[in-house]
Amino acid sequence: MFTPVPPLRIGSFEPASPLLLAPIAGYCDLAYRLVVRSVPGYQGHATLGLACTDLLCPQALLRETDKSLWLAATCPEDSPVCMQLYGRHPDTLAQAALWAVEHGATTVDLNMGCPVDKVTKKNGGSKLLTEPCLAIEIVQTLARTLRPHTVPLTVKIRLGWDENSLVSSDLVPKLADSGISALIVHGRTTVQKFRGEVSHSGILRVVEAVKRHHPEVAVIGNGDVKSPYDARLMIDKTGCDGVMIGREALRRPWIFREANFYMSTGTLPPPLTRRARAQLVLDHFENVVRLRDERVALNTIRSRMSWYSAHIQPWPTLRRDVQKLRSANEFRDFWAAGVERYIEPEPVSAA
Ligand SMILES: Cc1cc2nc3c(=O)[nH]c(=O)nc-3n(C[C@H](O)[C@H](O)[C@H](O)COP(=O)(O)O)c2cc1C
Known part of the structure; x- marks a missing residue:
């Protein structure tokens, strides 16, 4: 029991x-x-x-x-x-x-x-x-x-x-x-x-x-x-x-x-959607921009992508592409485009 x-x-x-x-x-x-x-x-x-x-x-x-x-x-x-x-x-x-x-x-x-x-x-x-x-x-x-x-x-x-x-x-x-x-x-x-x-x-x-x-x-x-x-x-x-x-x-x-x-x-909740997970990664990035600066945020997100990426997949070349980004806005655009392209929308819950 x-x-x-x-x-x-x-x-x-x-x-x-x-x-x-x-x-x-x-x-x-x-x-x-x-x-x-x-x-x-x-x-x-x-x-x-x-x-x-x-x-x-x-x-x-x-x-x-x-x-x-x-x-x-x-x-x-x-x-x-x-x-x-x-x-x-x-x-x-x-x-x-x-x-x-x-x-x-x-x-x-x-x-x-x-x-x-x-x-x-x-x-x-x-x-x-x-x-x-x-x-x-x-x-x-x-x-x-x-x-x-x-x-x-x-x-x-x-x-x-x-x-x-x-x-x-x-x-x-x-x-x-x-x-x-x-x-x-x-x-x-x-x-x-x-x-x-x-x-x-x-x-x-x-x-x-x-x-x-x-x-x-x-x-x-x-x-x-x-x-x-x-x-x-x-x-x-x-x-x-x-x-x-x-x-x-x-x-x-x-x-x-x-x-x-x-x-x-003793039971599991429904898994967090991939959209919600991707949003957490973006939130992490924005937190570092706000609390530190853009340079630290880019370095952080580059190094953390190897931890995060498995649970965001499938998103081909995600880890490699993140390394190339040079500004906060580049990251934001990259993230928005990737989410749109590779991650299915949130299910609409029945009222
Ligand atoms: C990179 C790294 C840094 C760590 N830094 C600390 C630390 O500052 N203080 C501490 O008590 N333990 C530190 N630890 C140990 C972790 O708190 C934890 O005891 C260990 O990773 C085992 O737990 P886990 O298998 O859930 O990761 C560190 C572990 C790693 C891998």
Whole structure:
């Protein structure tokens, strides 16, 4: 028998759906998050529960560099939003967390999962998994800082640095004891990067370790969720409370509409029409023009077409043709002509 997924709770925050958009550096900026949020839910069901900024460098944030201000940019329509910080200096991270609160963060996340050398060589990201004392000091400092503001703290981890140093039995219970409201777990180790399969049993062990003494701390499962079924499977196999989706949302920003409807009803909504999908691509482009400029918008749409195009097809030579466009108006004309030529009109619904 089908049972709906219970509502997710992250401390004092109750997201409208148990689905989160992952931080993906270079991709999940404000322009893109607004696209994801613009997809309407089906029959009143919510789509996305929470979206996350890319990882933010605390020092750059506090200096308010142009780049970090763009990475942290948000607006009222981009709510609720999680701001993700990385680093290894508890006091600087605490100041950056306050900055995040003042600038609209619904939740603050500490990145303890990033495997990229640039981050781990500075001992941030998933390097913290190998330094439990420092990790706990940072988390306790952040939790203390955020508590008076009732902004929940979350931590995003991997299963461990490698197979021989999984964190479920030691670090995870300590994190759960340190004032976090949720733990987000990508079911791979750091050395795996993105290779191999996500381990549901590894995430299950994290869920068990958290829930043993802290049933109130939510666990969000993450990794390789490519469909509504995968999202449900993540919950059924691991007992986690919510699901974070990354790369598949770059291909189809409407996955949250389908997955949350499926989580609640066990059935799928009618697919978003190709016209509606194409409109989302155009909206993404226009968001970047409005929030950045024409040059950035063209670069963005050129690089994002490899993610979007599979769900817009058939549209011959789409990816190649987009590379040739030189101005916003050229893109707009190209898009309007292509939609007219290759995409069937919206069906007229009976009154
Ligand atoms: C290009 C790229 C950039 C990423 N950037 C971040 C990041 O800034 N912070 C973070 O916590 N995880 C980051 N991740 C990891 C994702 O949030 C997510 O954990 C991972 O992609 C697995 O989920 P998925 O299979 O749904 O994509 C990144 C992943 C990719 C592919």
